[in-house]
Amino acid sequence: MNSVFYYSVLQYRYAQSLGEVLNVGVLLLFPEQRQAIFRYPDRLGRIRKLYPNFSEKTIRSYFKGIAARTDQLSKQPEIFANYEEHPRQLIDNEILVRDSSALQFGELKPSVLYTNDLSAISDQFYNIYLSFYEEDEHKVRHDEGYLLKEYQKRLQQRLRGLLSREAFDRPFTVKPEGTNFAYQFAFAWQNGSYNLVKPVSFDLKLEQSITDKATLNVGQFTVLRPYAEQHNARFDVLVARPKDRGLYKPYDQAIQLLADQPHVNIVEEEQLDSYSEKTADALR
Template sequence: MNSVFYYSLLQYRYAQSLGEVLNVGVLLLFPEQRTATFLHPERLGRIRKLYPKFSEKVIRSYFKGIVARTNLLTKQPEVFADYEAHPRQLIDNEILIRDSSALQFGELKTAVLYTEDLTAISEQFYKLYLSFYEESEHQVRHDESYLLKEYQKRLQRRLNGLLSREAFERPVTVKPEGTNFSYQFAFAWQNGSFNLVKPVSFDLKLEQSITDKATLNVGQFTVLRPYAEQHNARFDVLVARPKDRQLYKPYDHAIQLLADQPHVKIVEEEQLDSYSAKTAEALT
């Protein structure tokens, strides 16, 4: 007899009275392997366009919590045995309490374990239920120019046009003392520290390209460390992740490598709103 696994869709109920829901995640339970996996989209732009009032911050906090709980369950395989006959209760008691909130897991469904490769199953379920979120993102490469324009657009909106476009057309040049090097930063602002803004996109096709780009920037920030210490400077790095999910792990390693450098602050693409708000507050 073939073994089975279970799956349930995390649904955002944006019009509960009408029964309208949107799938925003997939939970996979593999009882024999004592493994739980939660899949969710990294980009939520399509939901923002459809439902401008939805709270992205709340949904992302749910994602973070569910991922943490599924990781914990996988590390505690004995918990699966307690719910062997009632897998739905495993979800309700250990992952996400069933209540009247807008974000809830739907009906639990059973599927035949058609391969021992659980990663392959996860990828297939992501493509089946969540690839919708990635489709529009493949049309535009989120390169350095894109990152800078998105930051500029948000900043100008918050400043009600008080910041001229020319402010982003005059890069700040830094020349570390004792060297022949010079480095350009797209923008700079002050709020106790001198914050130099640099976009670094990892929206690339190859793992080696991501590694090389991270290493190059680490070298530059190493050379700039004395300058930062002398001038109370901070390097704010605006980053974009690759569209290929298989490159997420090397991307995470890359930004961690950068974040470990002194005087470096990482600003991921989804943090541009909050970062531009802090910039605007300092400039006004």
């Protein structure tokens, strides 16, 4: 089996009761290589604009502390051996305690190691999760949250109250047999096949970011292939194209790469109406 690494996004929870969460860092754990890498943005203008009262000094202090600790862990490879069966505990015990504070790491997710260049992987994950800090702040990104809200809105309009507002608050988790992996899908419905919905936005700034994101998802769908075959499942991937027309070609190549994977169905943003209608027909 291919080597595996794990990643978790550091989230700034400004108002947890309102669900206001912003990605501010990404942590990568490479168990076999006994390495930990933490990446965070240098520019925090987006947070200042959204939350004028946030403590930038405190957040930067956390950034420096986490980065220093991951560097230290990479120089003490014996520590990784203590957490081989439970990598999440490595974060909670050695990097950042899981509590009620505003800065917390999200779900720890597995991925297939697709290159031995760990620095390149960290760059790719920075581009996937944090490159928007470098983008034009006046443009509204059609990110994963946007895609999911647009799908949910259309679905609720068609079902006229038959779909609860909480239906999208309970993601469906898939755990492939024979692995310790867990993958979450935003929504699931049936119409002969078991359709698992996952938003994947390519509304990004860099060509490399688009390529990296497609590659990451191909690896995940490869791991999930046996599950799909055993459960007659299909992965419905909601995608958004980049605003920059100069990135349309790499976008087309990225979605073709995904579409070539078995059991993967691509739903582009302009197809959300027809797709939500099919979902509604199955759920009525």
